[in-house]
Amino acid sequence: MKAPTHAAEAAAAWTTGLLAATSLPAIFWQEALHQRGSALALLLGPAASGLLLLGSYLAPTLRRLRLFAAVLLAQAAGFAAIGLLGGLPAYRAWALAVPAALSFGVSNSAKLVPVALAAALFAASGRTRGELFLRIGDLRAPAEIPLPVTTRTTTWPRLGIIVIVLVGVYLVVHVAVTRQPSSRAVATLLEYSPVVVVAAAVNTFCEEFLFRNSLIPPLLSALGRPQALWLTSLRFGIGHFYGNPSGLLGVAGATIFGFVLGRSMIETSGSGWAWMMHFAEDIVIFALIALTPPGLWSP
Secondary structure, three states, rough: OOOOOHHHHHHHHHHHHHHHHOHHHHHHHHHHHHHOHHHHHHHHHHHHHHHHHHHHHEEEEEEEHHHHHHHHHHHHHHHHHHHHHOHHHHHHHHHHHHHHHHHHHHHHHHHHHHHHHHHHHHHHHOOOOOOOOOOOOOOOOOEOOOOOOOOOOEEHHHHHHHHHHHHHHHHHHHHHHHHHOOOOHHHHHOOOOOHHHHHHHHHHHHHHHHHHHOOOOHHHHOOOHHHHHHHHHHHHHHHHOOOOOOOHHHHHHHHHHHHHHHHHHHOOOHHHHHHHHHHHHHHHHHHHHHOOOOOOOOO
């Protein structure tokens, strides 16, 4: 049997570290022990990311992982911090006393904490906005993904509209079944529509930065495009196990959607279409959640 190559070792480390730093360990912990919201589960992501960062100092083959591991640690620490704050009695009492549109918007806007920590690391490393795809990009670029039910390729303007419509229909059905919004809450939705729009925009930027802008560039240089796309898409999907959409169907749908968003980012050399597609779907989700009773939401 051949000994593993340095490239294979590095690829395995990237994959293990990326998945361990997701909410996957916390999901296993909470589902196996039936301890939703466990404070200990929130610390599993930072611990896994910290071990990967330590490994980048100890193993020469993992040296290229250093910035990537540091970003994972910053993100995991940020999510753990807002998760712990979300478990405080004062927050829980407030969330249950206000409309879902407000508590859902606030909880998802808390993602600005891990965004700020990761952005600080990139700023210190000297990475430019262009390197992180933090620009509009070429909105008319050709799309390498074929049109649905055909093998014919198209452009991102056409494919982007098709994706918005198809994913929007899926979200309406999924969220309507799992969250059961009520038509009687339409007045609340209209009252809080500015909150819905702003919170959806903030969530779109945060999730694109956390799951793609900050992770795809270092993975591209280390593993290549296919692995970078699928690993970041899987991380995005796993993060929706308790999200909206939720459950295994939510994970599958978000993984595929994340793959399309990642492809748009790479093929247009920017985030314009990723932001537009994601924002359109977030508007649907946030509006439907606004039609549900008050509840405890986590980012």
